[in-house]
Amino acid sequence: MKTINVANDFTRFPSGRYAQNGDTSGEAFRQRFLEPAIKNREEITIQLDGTIGYGSSFLEEAFGGLVRTLRIPASELFPLLHLDTRDTALLAEVEGYIREASLNL
Amino acid sequence: MKKPTLALRDWQARIARFRFEDRFRRGRKVKNSNQSRYIVPGEKISAPQFFNLLRGDGREVVKFLRATARAVLVLKKQVVLNFRNTEQFHVPATILLFAEIDRITSLSDLTKPITIREPIRRRPREVMKQIGLHNLTGDNSDVIPEREDVVYWKATKGNSQSGDLYGPLVEAVAAKANKDHVNQIEVAGLWRSVNEAVANSVDHAYKKPRFDNFSGLDETKWWMFSQIREHAFTIAVCDLGCGYRKTINERIPEKFIAFMDSKLMGANRDAIAIDTAMEYGRSGTHEEHRGKGSRDALSLLLKHGQGDLIVLSNTGWMRYSYENNREASRESGSLDIDIGGTIIWWNLPLHRIEHENH
Numbered sequence: 206m207k208t209i210n211v212a213n214d215f216t217r218f219p220s221g222r223y224a225q226n227g228d229t230s231g232e233a234f235r236q237r238f239l240e241p242a243i244k245n246r247e248e249i250t251i252q253l254d255g256t257i258g259y260g261s262s263f264l265e266e267a268f269g270g271l272v273r274t275l276r277i278p279a280s281e282l283f284p285l286l287h288l289d290t291r292d293t294a295l296l297a298e299v300e301g302y303i304r305e306a307s308l309n310l
Numbered sequence: 311m312k313k314p315t316l317a318l319r320d321w322q323a324r325i326a327r328f329r330f331e332d333r334f335r336r337g338r339k340v341k342n343s344n345q346s347r348y349i350v351p352g353e354k355i356s357a358p359q360f361f362n363l364l365r366g367d368g369r370e371v372v373k374f375l376r377a378t379a380r381a382v383l384v385l386k387k388q389v390v391l392n393f394r395n396t397e398q399f400h401v402p403a404t405i406l407l408f409a410e411i412d413r414i415t416s417l418s419d420l421t422k423p424i425t426i427r428e429p430i431r432r433r434p435r436e437v438m439k440q441i442g443l444h445n446l447t448g449d450n451s452d453v454i455p456e457r458e459d460v461v462y463w464k465a466t467k468g469n470s471q472s473g474d475l476y477g478p479l480v481e482a483v484a485a486k487a488n489k490d491h492v493n494q495i496e497v498a499g500l501w502r503s504v505n506e507a508v509a510n511s512v513d514h515a516y517k518k519p520r521f522d523n524f525s526g527l528d529e530t531k532w533w534m535f536s537q538i539r540e541h542a543f544t545i546a547v548c549d550l551g552c553g554y555r556k557t558i559n560e561r562i563p564e565k566f567i568a569f570m571d572s573k574l575m576g577a578n579r580d581a582i583a584i585d586t587a588m589e590y591g592r593s594g595t596h597e598e599h600r601g602k603g604s605r606d607a608l609s610l611l612l613k614h615g616q617g618d619l620i621v622l623s624n625t626g627w628m629r630y631s632y633e634n635n636r637e638a639s640r641e642s643g644s645l646d647i648d649i650g651g652t653i654i655w656w657n658l659p660l661h662r663i664e665h666e667n668h
Contacts, residue, residue: 218473220505226512227472257473257481258501261606262509292498 206248206287209238212255222262231266239271243285253290253299261298268299269306279307352388352425353381357396361403363622363645363653371403372647375410379522382414382423389424396429399437401535402622402653405548408465409533409651411446413550416527422448436460441535462486462538469531471512473505476534480504480545483536487543491660495543499613506606507547507654508532515551520650524550538660546655553624553652555583580626581642588621588628610656617658624648 211219215238221230242249253259272282282303290296314322355377358370381389399407415423424447428435436455438444440463444451455461464483468475484495516526537544588605611617611632619630625648631639 216473218477218501220473220477220501221471221509221512223513226509227470229473230471257477258498258505260502260505260509262506 206250207242208250208252210252210255212252214238217256219256219259219263221260222266231263231268232270234263235267235270235274239267239286240274243271243275243277243282246285248285248287250287250289253288253295254292259295264299265302269302272303272306272310276310278310279303282307352390354390354392355381357391357393359395360398360400361396361407362398362400363403363406363649364400364620364627364643368403368645368649369647371406372645372649375407375650378424379410379414382418382420386420388420388422390427391424392427393429393434393438394427396434397431399434401537401544401546401657402548402620402655404437404441405465405533405535405546405653405655406649406651408441408443408446408535409467409548409550411443412467412530412533413524413527415446416529425449428453433457433460437463441465459539462536464536465534467530467533468508469512469527469529471505471509476504476508477501479534479536483538483543483545487538487660495658495660496610496613499610500545502606503608503610503656504534504545504547508534510654511547511549511551511652514557515549515553515652518552518556520550520552521648522650524650526551541660543658543660544656546653548651548653550651553580553583553648554587554621555580555624558583558587577642578626578644580624581628581644582626584621584623584626584628585640585642588630607654607656610658614658617656620655620657621652622649622655623652624650 209215211234215234216229219229219231219234221227222232224230224233224236227233238251239249268286271277271286272279283300286303288296288299355374358367358374360367361371362368363371378389378391381387411424426438426444426447426449428438428451432453435451435453436457437460439451439453440455440460442465462483464479466476466479480501481497484497484500488494488497511532516531519525531549533548535544535546535548588608607619607621608630611619611630612635614632615635616633617631621628622645625645627643627645629639629641629643630637631641
């Protein structure tokens with residue numbers, strides 16, 4: 206199982222939604238780390254702690270966008286995607302984006 | 311008293327004549343040296359005494375900025391901005407000044423479109439140097455900022471949402487604030503709020519041209535200020551875009567805003583657009599998953615428990631005040647003049663650590 210630490214492997218300053226507006230965006234993170242693994246049905250752990258913080262655009266585009274792009278429902282995604290953080294509110298927020306996007310598939 | 315002799319009166323008259331001629335000669339010399347002194351070419355525009363958008367001086371600030379823009383960009387004239395009588399810089403007006411000067415100098419074809427005459431008072435002179443206004447105009451300033459309430463003014467700008475552009479600044483000022491104060495700035499909450507304000511500027515602010523048909527610079531989309539004073543931490547993000555009202559109308563129908571207008575008994579419509587964006591998000595894309603950013607602006611107040619968020623957009627402003635972890639008041643107002651952009655400004659109270667050896 207692959208483990209990605211956002212702060213070490215991507216950026217300490219995650220920000221923004223689209224890759225065209227910045228290289229630390231949710232879309233850039235999704236395309237670089239999440240899509241390749243989930244497409245191949247590989248399990249992946251994302252360590253969210255260690256960054257300065259997250260904006261809702263980044264999180265929604267990275268995780269909600271994953272559901273929309275790969276058209277994968279939450280029920281199939283959750284067994285593959287493991288979120289590692291001490292911040293329970295952050296965890297609930299990301300799961301919420303995945304569920305919300307899944308409902309609109 | 312002894313009566314002066316004729317010789318004494320003659321001697322006194324000669325001294326008086328000599329002194330008069332000497333004064334006349336000196337006067338001419340001063341006049342001559344003035345004529346040969348280098349005079350900066352261009353129109354002289356006097357800056358307001360107070361740079362404050364919210365306390366009645368806003369109109370003067372905006373008129374000053376418009377006069378500068380018109381002289382440089384329309385009449386193609388070099389200008390001298392005379393700040394001699396300027397006494398005070400307030401954050402929203404100062405960030406607007408900084409952004410507009412940057413915009414005007416970037417768009418102008420003139421060699422040196424703007425020259426600055428510094429304020430007489432030391433504090434405003436230090437502020438101008440500290441934020442780097444001279445760097446925008448290519449002027450020199452000898453003043454070295456040293457005042458405690460000036461040296462923690464930090465300015466940055468950018469054209470994308472890349473966190474690497476402003477992340478180190480946000481982190482550094484938050485660390486400084488947290489080092490000296492009891493109530494800590496929650497850095498993740500600060501990041502969330504500032505991050506979404508920048509995203510709003512890049513994503514939405516320049517979708518439509520503003521009142522003077524300006525539709526954004528390629529190299530700069532947003533400007534940011536942060537400041538730590540003894541009892542407060544301040545951070546502000548500014549764009550020179552079309553304002554909340556133009557973009558929110560795409561998502562929230564004009565009819566709804568008109569309804570809110572009637573409900574709030576004639577409140578400023580730009581202020582209503584700001585408030586609507588805080589409730590529903592600001593997105594012109596019709597996509598359900600977007601437009602959460604405006605609400606993130608308030609999350610910093612919730613996490614800090616107290617403080618103010620002030621949003622100024624075009625002709626309106628909204629102020630959200632939090633105390634004891636909940637909203638204490640919500641005010642709106644009118645600026646009576648279009649500032650030509652949006653400013654989002656957080657002001658968080660801090661309490662200094664009392665050291666034992668005091």
